[in-house]
Amino acid sequence: MEYEWTLIAEGGRSLGFGIVDIGVYLPEQIQRPEEVLAALELGKGELQFLRKYHRLEGVPVTEPGQMLDDTITQAVERLNTRPSLSGIDLVLYVHSFQVQTPSDYRLVQRVLQRFGLEHVPFYGISQMNCASSIAALQWLERISQTQPHIRNVLLICADQFNFLPPEWRYLRKSAILGDSAVAVLLSRESCQHVVQAAHVLRDTRFHNGYHATTDEISAFNRLYVDHIIQGMEELLSTQGLSFEDVDHIFPHNVNWTTWKEFSRRTGVGLERIYLDNIQRIGHTFSTDPFINLSSGLEQDWVCRKGRSIMVSIGLGSFFGFALVEHGGCEEE
Numbered sequence: 571m572e573y574e575w576t577l578i579a580e581g582g583r584s585l586g587f588g589i590v591d592i593g594v595y596l597p598e599q600i601q602r603p604e605e606v607l608a609a610l611e612l613g614k615g616e617l618q619f620l621r622k623y624h625r626l627e628g629v630p631v632t633e634p635g636q637m638l639d640d641t642i643t644q645a646v647e648r649l650n651t652r653p654s655l656s657g658i659d660l661v662l663y664v665h666s667f668q669v670q671t672p673s674d675y676r677l678v679q680r681v682l683q684r685f686g687l688e689h690v691p692f693y694g695i696s697q698m699n700c701a702s703s704i705a706a707l708q709w710l711e712r713i714s715q716t717q718p719h720i721r722n723v724l725l726i727c728a729d730q731f732n733f734l735p736p737e738w739r740y741l742r743k744s745a746i747l748g749d750s751a752v753a754v755l756l757s758r759e760s761c762q763h764v765v766q767a768a769h770v771l772r773d774t775r776f777h778n779g780y781h782a783t784t785d786e787i788s789a790f791n792r793l794y795v796d797h798i799i800q801g802m803e804e805l806l807s808t809q810g811l812s813f814e815d816v817d818h819i820f821p822h823n824v825n826w827t828t829w830k831e832f833s834r835r836t837g838v839g840l841e842r843i844y845l846d847n848i849q850r851i852g853h854t855f856s857t858d859p860f861i862n863l864s865s866g867l868e869q870d871w872v873c874r875k876g877r878s879i880m881v882s883i884g885l886g887s888f889f890g891f892a893l894v895e896h897g898g899c900e901e902e
Contacts, residue, residue, distance in 0.1 A: 587710065587723065589763070592864045593648030593753040595641060596851060600628040601736065606746050609737045619743060624825035629739065629748030629852040632732040638670050639680040642728045645751035646685060654755070655685050659720045661692035662710065664702045664727040666855040666884065681726070690724075698770065699779065700822065701882050703727050703856035704890025707768045710756075725754040729855035741780075742787060745824040750854035752861060762874075763867075764895040767808050771801035771889040779885030790887060795831050801889040802879060809893060817876030817896075819843045820862040822883050823853045844871065856882055859892070872896055 603620045606629075610616075620626045632641055646652065663678050671677045682688045698705045706725060714720055728751035731739050739747040776782060776790045806812055813836050821829055826848050833840045844862045854861065859880035866872045873896060880892040 587714070587756045587758055589754055590654075590757050591649045591651040591755045592860055593645045593650075593652075593755075594857075594861050594864050595645035595648060595751045596854070596861075597630040597632045597636075597641075597749055599631050599633065601631045601739075601746075601748075602628045603746060606736050606740050609735065610740065616743070620746070623827050624745070625849045626746060626825065626852050627849055629746045630750060630854070631739075632730045632749045634732055636730075636732060638728060638730055639677055639684075641730055641749065641751045642677075642681050642726055642753070643684055645726070645728065645753040646681070646724075649753055649755055651755055652685075654722070655687060655724065657722045658687055658690050658724050659722050660713075661687065661690050661724045661726065662706050663692060663694045664706050664725065664856050665694065665696045665729050666699045666702060667729050667731070668696060670730065670733075687724075698888040698890065699884025699886050700853075700856045700858075701770055701884035701888035701890035703860065703882050704768055704880070704892055705770055705888070707765065707892055708770065711768075721758045723756040725756060727752045727754070727855070727857045727860065729857075741824075742784075744791070745853040748852050748854045750851075750857045750861065752857045752864075754860060762897055766893045766895055767805055768890070768892045769801060769805040769808070770891075771797055771804060773797060773887050773889075776885070776887040779887070782885075795828060795835065797887070797889050798828070798832055798881070798883070799836060801891050802881075805879070805891045805893055811877070811893075813838055815877055816879055817842060817873045818866070818871075818878040820859045820866060820878055820880045821845070821848075822858040822881050823848045823851065823862070824883065825853075856884075858882060863894075 603617055603626055607617055678692050682690060695702045695706045730749035731747055776786060778786055821843055826845060829843050829845060844866050847862055847865060859882050875897045878894040882890045
């Protein structure tokens with residue numbers, strides 16, 4: 571699918587970057603919650619919690635022998651505008667899981683060589699875990715100020731767990747992690763689906779993240795929805811807006827329960843939150859909001875003149891938000 575965005579810095583100054591296209595790769599193989607929990611001996615209650623309250627059917631997983639560069643390549647190949655890759659000035663590679671390939675594997679170089687982009691400079695962004703995709707938009711704002719020659723950018727977000735035991739995919743009472751990749755083509759020429767601001771709320775009390783203790787996880791879960799609401803309010807306040815001004819939310823897909831509670835506390839109806847992919851694919855690291863946005867646009871679910879918020883949250887903890895105004899930019 572082909573569409574356009576514009577990225578605008580906080581404060582309203584246009585950077586002229588737009589998402590021209592999004593390529594999404596999801597493995598065909600789906601791993602059920604029963605398979606993931608089998609080695610953990612947690613009992614039927616844990617499974618019922620995932621099935622009944624989180625409404626999770628399964629997550630996409632790559633084949634054991636599939637390397638991450640193959641996964642990323644399939645996302646790039648799904649770009650309808652792939653022939654324009656020859657004009658790419660910068661590549662940003664976002665990932666959540668720190669170790670995914672051997673140290674000498676040269677992952678990004680392998681991908682770039684497949685598309686004749688080995689001469690293009692690239693950066694890796696992972697310091698905010700699953701919120702790194704939102705952080706990448708902020709970082710692009712900063713680097714574009716000092717390097718105005720950058721006109722076309724390829725943003726890649728990808729993670730996979732196929733080299734680890736299945737039980738490592740499980741975040742206790744929260745989510746199961748799936749594999750995916752997205753390739754996002756950004757250009758300075760665009761006029762629709764305007765990103766007006768990006769914001770990351772941090773709470774470093776939970777810096778242990780994936781390795782947190784049971785007590786730390788419980789404390790984090792108690793504050794989870796509080797932080798989502800607070801982060802969104804902070805984002806909206808920079809534009810003089812409130813929840814009433816938001817038509818849609820493209821969430822991270824950690825679980826359905828989170829968004830039910832968010833809806834109850836904010837008055838944002840569930841029909842305004844894109845929840846279809848939570849049941850179908852679950853949480854796929856930093857790619858969730860881009861996959862959901864792509865799905866929403868393909869299904870014509872998005873109000874062409876409305877506003878949306880993209881959400882991506884990382885353990886550690888980082889709550890990332892981007893405000894999108896659909897049809898909010900007009901050509902001179």
